[in-house]
Amino acid sequence: MEANVGYVVAGYVLTALALGGYTLRLHARARAARLRAESIAARRRGEVETSARRGPA
């Protein structure tokens, strides 16, 4: 096997790691943002229900 094959393997592995890693990071960011928005919205709904039960001040 040619001595320089190691550079080729390193290049293809690096590309796979960079593209795959960035894709996974984007999925994680999307999930975190969605959970954050949903948790804030759920808290809001809870407040609305509580104030509705209390009735007008």
Next chain:
Amino acid sequence: MDVAARGIGKATTRSGERLLGAAALASLAVSAVLSLVVAPPDAVQGEVQRLMYIHVPAAWLAYLAFAVVFIASIAYLRTSRIRWDRLAAASAEIGVLFTALAIALGSLWGKPVWGTWWTWDPRLTTTAMLLLIYLGYLAVRRITDNPTRRARWAAVIGIVGFIDVPIVHLSVVWWRSLHQGSTVFRLGGPEIHGAMLVALLAGVAAFTVVYAYLMTLRLRVGRLEERAVREALSPTVAQVAEEDA
């Protein structure tokens, strides 16, 4: 421009995103087979020349990503619509990834061929500048929380920064460079073996699909992060009642 924006909207649905993800994986697999199995080794450089099939597509996709930043930045300054800013930010982030990848792959290729990981060659230096410009673009976006100010500052950098893209591309023509000149886009047609050209074009096509997929994903992240900020900033029921009292 509205037609383009609507088209982008349709492509960024969840089903469109999944379809693009599958297409990206399939095209990368085809490209890997063509570049590692079908294309012959280079007569002079041998096996290490196979790095060209990922190094060149990464560099071309960086150009494309920054061209999208340039166009979206102009569109934002003309229309003040935040979706253009969202598009520019997504493309800049992905462009930085491809630029860094092109530099790293070039370095891996340079060591066995030139005998060095890095040299202050015009092409390498202008590409490093390109990376710094768009890292600066992303850094500027973090300076202010005001979305309008952030979008305006970023748009100006997105337009001015694009000047470096033709400089990078033409650096091998304008100055004496260790880096090889154009192999495909040259007078008299491509100077490359047919199977190598097919593998190279397949690599460019695969990276373009990957770019499209990453864009849809990054645009969704942008929308979700903005929604989370909107939810957090909108007044609570208690705050509204307090203000009404």
